[in-house]
Each structure stands twice: as structure tokens, then as C-alpha cells.
Amino acid sequence: MGRKLMEDERIIAQKRKIQSDTCSIVLIVLLMSTVVQQYIFNAPFSQYAVEFVCFLGASIYIVIRNIISGNDLYGTENNDRKLVVVNSLVSGIIICVIAGTSSYIRYSEKFTNGLLLITLIITFICGTFAAFLGFSVMYFLNKRKQKKISEELDKEDDNI
Numbered sequence: 001m002g003r004k005l006m007e008d009e010r011i012i013a014q015k016r017k018i019q020s021d022t023c024s025i026v027l028i029v030l031l032m033s034t035v036v037q038q039y040i041f042n043a044p045f046s047q048y049a050v051e052f053v054c055f056l057g058a059s060i061y062i063v064i065r066n067i068i069s070g071n072d073l074y075g076t077e078n079n080d081r082k083l084v085v086v087n088s089l090v091s092g093i094i095i096c097v098i099a100g101t102s103s104y105i106r107y108s109e110k111f112t113n114g115l116l117l118i119t120l121i122i123t124f125i126c127g128t129f130a131a132f133l134g135f136s137v138m139y140f141l142n143k144r145k146q147k148k149i150s151e152e153l154d155k156e157d158d159n160i
Contacts, residue, residue, distance in 0.1 A: 023058075030055040039102045063138060070149045073142045084135045091135075092128025099123050 030051045037048040045052075066073055074080035100120045104111060111119070 027055060027058055030058075035098065039098065039105075042106070067138070067141050067145050070145055072146055073138060080139065084132070084139050087135050088128050088132035091131035092124050095127030095131070096120055096124040099127070 033051045034048050034055060037043040037051070038045075063073070074083055100116070100123060103119060104116060
């Protein structure tokens, strides 16, 4: 019979941490590659579509897996709704800066009489609203799962 080596929990935890860090680094590189190709190289979408789809797919998978596993994405404190709003505003600002910079580089001669400012305001509002919808859906699903887990734990406590 083959002898199976026992691994220490600390070693397993360290290996998982390394793999998690690697996944984070790959996601950051995919995002950076997409942004650089889109805004600096003015590449067509077909050139960076694979990176974009991989980044988006992996991000969605991570969020869904965490929700299904019951990991609380927002914590148990009362400021979790504030976090949704803050994340939405920060996302709106980032979208506004990236899209505004790209638009200005491409169409600087057409931005006259405050047109750039109007474009930035509209981009900020739309980006913030879209991010708010996404974060709100995640918040709702997360809270529903946390409530279900809490109810199951309460049932177990009542049965003891």
C-alpha cells in the first residue's frame, strides 16, 4: 500500500495563500493589459477581448463563489450600505477619469465651450449608477445568503 504523507495545516494554508496571491496578480495584469491596449494603443476590441472576458469571467466567478460559500462580502457591521455607495462613487470616478482621458486624447479638438465638462459629468453619473446597480445586486445576494446561514445556525442552536 502506498503511504500518504500528512501535510501540516500551516503548509496547506500557506500554499492556498500563494495561489490566491497569484490569482490576484493575474487579474491585475489582465485588467492593466486591457486598459493599456484600449486607451494607450487604441487597439480594436477584438485585440484585447480575450483578456477582458477572462478578467470579467474570473471576477464574476470569485464573487459568485464567495456568495454561494457564505463568505460575507461586506462584513457584519452596519456601515455595509455606506460601503456600496462609496464603492459606487469610487468606481464612477475611476470610470470618469479613464474614459475622460481617453476621450480627450482622441477628440481634444472637438471639446470646446465646456463640452468636456458635460461629457465628464454624464460619464460620472452613468458610471456611478451602473456600479451602484452592480454593487447593490451583490449586496442583496450577499445579505440574503447571510440571513439564510444565520437562520440555519439559529435552528441548530434551538435543536441542541
